[in-house]
Every structure is written in C-alpha cells, then in structure tokens.
Amino acid sequence: MKRRVPLLILISLLVVFIGLLLAETLIIKVQSTNLRKNPKFYAPVVQALSAGERVEKISSQEGWVQVRTSSGATGWLHSSAVEVQKFSLLALDKSMKTQASASEVALAGKGFNKQVEESYRAKHGELSFAWVDKMLQIKIPGAQIEDFMKKGKLGEFGGGR
Amino acid sequence: MKSQVLRPPVFTALATLVFLASCSVVQQGAGVLAETGQISESDRQAIVKTSQAVRQTFADITEEEEYYIGRSVAALILARYPVYENDALTKYVNTVGQAVVFSSDRPETYAGYHFLILDTEEVNAMAAPGGFVFITKGLLKRCQNEEMLAAVLAHEIGHVCAKHGLQSIKKSRLIDAFRIIGTEAAQRYGSEELAQLTSIFEDVLGDIVEKLIERGYDRKFEHEADALAVKFAASTGYSPQGMTAFLETLVGDASAVSGKGWFKTHPTPESRLERVHKDIASLKRLPEAESVRTQRFKQSVGDLK
Numbered sequence: 001m002k003r004r005v006p007l008l009i010l011i012s013l014l015v016v017f018i019g020l021l022l023a024e025t026l027i028i029k030v031q032s033t034n035l036r037k038n039p040k041f042y043a044p045v046v047q048a049l050s051a052g053e054r055v056e057k058i059s060s061q062e063g064w065v066q067v068r069t070s071s072g073a074t075g076w077l078h079s080s081a082v083e084v085q086k087f088s089l090l091a092l093d094k095s096m097k098t099q100a101s102a103s104e105v106a107l108a109g110k111g112f113n114k115q116v117e118e119s120y121r122a123k124h125g126e127l128s129f130a131w132v133d134k135m136l137q138i139k140i141p142g143a144q145i146e147d148f149m150k151k152g153k154l155g156e157f158g159g160g161r
Numbered sequence: 162m163k164s165q166v167l168r169p170p171v172f173t174a175l176a177t178l179v180f181l182a183s184c185s186v187v188q189q190g191a192g193v194l195a196e197t198g199q200i201s202e203s204d205r206q207a208i209v210k211t212s213q214a215v216r217q218t219f220a221d222i223t224e225e226e227e228y229y230i231g232r233s234v235a236a237l238i239l240a241r242y243p244v245y246e247n248d249a250l251t252k253y254v255n256t257v258g259q260a261v262v263f264s265s266d267r268p269e270t271y272a273g274y275h276f277l278i279l280d281t282e283e284v285n286a287m288a289a290p291g292g293f294v295f296i297t298k299g300l301l302k303r304c305q306n307e308e309m310l311a312a313v314l315a316h317e318i319g320h321v322c323a324k325h326g327l328q329s330i331k332k333s334r335l336i337d338a339f340r341i342i343g344t345e346a347a348q349r350y351g352s353e354e355l356a357q358l359t360s361i362f363e364d365v366l367g368d369i370v371e372k373l374i375e376r377g378y379d380r381k382f383e384h385e386a387d388a389l390a391v392k393f394a395a396s397t398g399y400s401p402q403g404m405t406a407f408l409e410t411l412v413g414d415a416s417a418v419s420g421k422g423w424f425k426t427h428p429t430p431e432s433r434l435e436r437v438h439k440d441i442a443s444l445k446r447l448p449e450a451e452s453v454r455t456q457r458f459k460q461s462v463g464d465l466k
C-alpha cells in the first residue's frame with residue numbers, strides 16, 4: 001500500500017487538473033435572471049445576473065445548472081437562461097470578469113436590435129409599442145406564484161412532477 | 162480513491178479526459194499565444210472565428226434578436242385587437258401562465274413570458290416569439306375551469322418553446338440578414354446596412370404575422386404545440402383533460418363556419434382531439450382537476466361579459 005500513496009496523490013492531482021480544464025464557463029443569454037438557492041423558480045434569490053455575465057458550472061440536475069459567479073456566490077440557474085461560453089472555455093482564466101468583452105457585446109447585441117427596431121418604427125409611425133412595453137411590466141413575484149401553486153395543489157404541492 | 166482505480170480502463174478514461182480537455186482549450190490557447198506575441202491578433206481572431214459555426218437557420222437567431230422580433234410582432238397583433246383592461250383578471254391569467262412556464266421546456270426567454278387579454282369575442286390565442294402571449298376574451302369565456310385555461314396557455318407556450326414563429330421566417334431572409342450582420346464590423350450600422358436590415362426585418366415580421374393571424378401555422382406545428390401543452394400542463398399538475406375539454410367546445414361550433422380566429426388558423430378540433438387523446442395516453446402520471454382551482458377560476462373569470 002505504501003508504494004501506491006504517491007501514485008494516488010499524482011492521480012488525484014491529475015483529476016483535479018483535468019476537472020479545472022473541463023470546468024465549463026456559461027454565459028447568461030437572457031436580459032436578467034436570478035441565481036437561486038435551490039433548483040426551483042420560487043427558491044430564495046442569491047444574486048441577480050444579467051445578459052453577458054459569466055458563471056462557472058459546478059453540476060447539473062433536471063434542467064438546472066449549479067454555478068459559481070465571479071464573486072464566488074453559488075446557486076442554481078435554469079439551463080434555458082445560459083449558453084456555453086464561446087470565447088474562453090476555461091474557468092482558470094484569471095481575468096474572469098462579469099462583463100462580456102467588446103467583441104462579445106458586438107456579436108450578441110447586433111442583428112435585429114434596438115437600432116433596427118427604431119428604424120422600423122420610424123418607417124411605421126402609426127404602430128404603437130405602448131402596450132408592448134406595458135405588457136413587459138407585468139411581473140408576478142415568485143412568492144405569489146408559489147402561494148398560487150400551493151393553494152391550487154400544483155407542482156410539488158399536488159399532482160405535478 | 163481506492164486502489165482498484167489503478168486498473169487499465171481507468172488510465173484509458175484519464176487519457177480520454179486529457180484529450181477532451183485539450184480540444185476545449187483551442188480557443189483559449191489562441192488567446193494565450195496572441196497575448197505572448199507568438200501569433201498576431203488577426204490570426205487569433207481567425208482561429209476563434211473558424212471554431213464558431215456560421216449562422217444559417219432560425220436556430221441561430223439570438224435570444225435578443227428573438228425578443229426584438231417578438232416585440233414588433235406583438236405590436237402588430239395589438240394594432241388589430243384592443244386590449245381588455247382588467248388588472249385582476251390579467252394578473253390571474255399571468256399567474257396561471259407563469260406556473261405552466263415553470264414546468265415548460267424553456268422557462269427563460271430574453272425578457273420572460275407575459276400574457277395579455279384581447280377585447281374581442283373572437284375565440285383566439287396567439288404567441289409572438291420570445292413569450293408575448295395573447296388570449297381573447299371570447300376564448301376565456303369558453304373556458305369553464307383553470308385546467309382549460311392552463312391548457313390553452315400551455316399550447317401557446319409550446320409555440321414559443323418550439324420557436325414556431327421563428328421557423329415561419331423564410332430562409333432566404335435569414336441568410337441575407339446574417340450576411341449583412343456578419344460583415345458589418347462596427348457596433349452601430351451604417352445607414353445603408355440599416356436600411357437593408359430594416360427592410361429584411363419588415364419581411365421577417367410579415368412572414369410571422371401571416372402565419373399567426375392570416376393563415377395559421379403548418380398542421381404539424383399545431384399538433385406539436387398540442388402535445389407540448391398536454392406535457393406542460395400535466396407537469397404543472399393540471400389535468401390534461403383540460404385540453405380535450407377545450408377542444409370539445411370547438412366541435413360543431415357555428416363560428417367555425419365563419420372561419421375566424423382559431424377556427425381559421427388551426428386544424429379541425431376533431432383531428433386535434435384524436436392526437437391529443439394519444440398524447441394523454443402516453444403520460445406516466447395523470448393529475449386530476451381540483452375543485453379549489455375551479456373555484457378560483459370562477460371567481461376571477463366568472464363575471465366576464
């Protein structure tokens with residue numbers, strides 16, 4: 001057994017090293033989302049995150065990923081809010097920053113964007129976006145949805161998955 | 162770690178891991194080489210560029226682009242229908258909708274899901290890309306309980322999850338748009354590119370609105386949305402019978418003859434029912450309707466005129 005100890009240490013180090021190499025950096029692809037304490041939408045919020053911010057994946061479970069933010073906070077995000085970071089795949093990156101680089105912003109913020117909408121609206125002055133903006137303001141707090149589900153015996157409180 | 166792990170298969174696995182890791186570091190490596198001056202910045206960009214797929218289809222539309230397309234489609238829908246302004250009812254519909262969204266395949270979109278009631282007797286529901294969901298007062302009156310409302314909202318959420326709106330965009334338009342977007346390096350577009358892109362944007366909206374309001378999606382999309390509705394509603398804890406109960410109200414309906422709203426843009430309720438029964442039969446668990454939900458539905462929707 002004695003002779004195996006250094007080898008075990010070596011392999012352990014190798015596993016840790018490979019783990020670091022494989023650590024996946026994810027980028028937030030939605031305008032804003034919340035890092036949550038548990039893998040459910042009405043779980044307590046750990047931290048708010050916005051588009052372009054990077055997080056490091058720790059594990060995953062049924063549509064949710066457990067991540068660590070650049071400030072060191074850990075929690076859960078739904079996988080539909082993130083995508084695999086395309087530029088630097090390594091979490092070893094010492095400059096792991098919370099703001100996307102200019103090239104990423106250009107890539108993400110281009111295409112059909114605000115500038116195109118403004119140009120389209122200038123051509124169609126009769127079209128109103130007032131209700132579209134009002135609609136976007138309709139937000140039901142997570143606690144209210146949880147209460148609604150609880151009272152209605154939905155989700156984990158009843159016959160849901 | 163025990164001594165058994167030292168067997169040959171373990172070494173093979175470790176070697177595989179090392180290989181995989183080396184593949185994933187190509188882009189990072191290019192960055193390091195550029196920083197140390199071993200390759201030029203343009204070389205680095207070329208390496209990074211070739212390691213990314215070129216945008217070609219609807220699936221390459223970014224979340225933010227989908228949001229901007231959805232905003233304008235929503236504005237075009239709202240140009241045709243007035244909004245039914247009732248805060249309590251709108252809140253109720255949004256709460257049911259969000260509960261279903263949580264159990265859907267795609268609960269997070271760029272700006273989330275939002276639900277609005279349209280002030281018309283026409284029986285209709287529509288969803289613009291990104292999660293702008295509309296349900297008419299006429300359709301709400303058809304629903305007799307929360308299960309039916311949840312099923313209809315789940316059908317619309319299904320369209321958003323499966324990106325049926327984006328799939329309605331003609332491929333040639335996307336290829337043109339992606340080319341302009343890909344070659345223009347500046348942060349903001351020049352006037353010529355902007356004019357071209359705006360013109361393509363108009364055509365993109367036209368493609369979606371035509372399917373959404375005028376002609377309806379392909380039948381396979383509607384059946385897919387029905388299947389997703391059954392799945393999402395059941396995952397939320399709603400009885401999937403809400404979907405069949407709703408479709409049954411459409412069978413033999415006189416307004417089907419006039420061919421407005423859902424009657425015009427959706428396959429016949431009979432053909433949808435046939436498939437929905439099969440979708441339900443394949444479910445592992447069948448949640449049942451709860452009287453507490455029907456009670457609160459009647460409180461919220463009951464006095465709708």
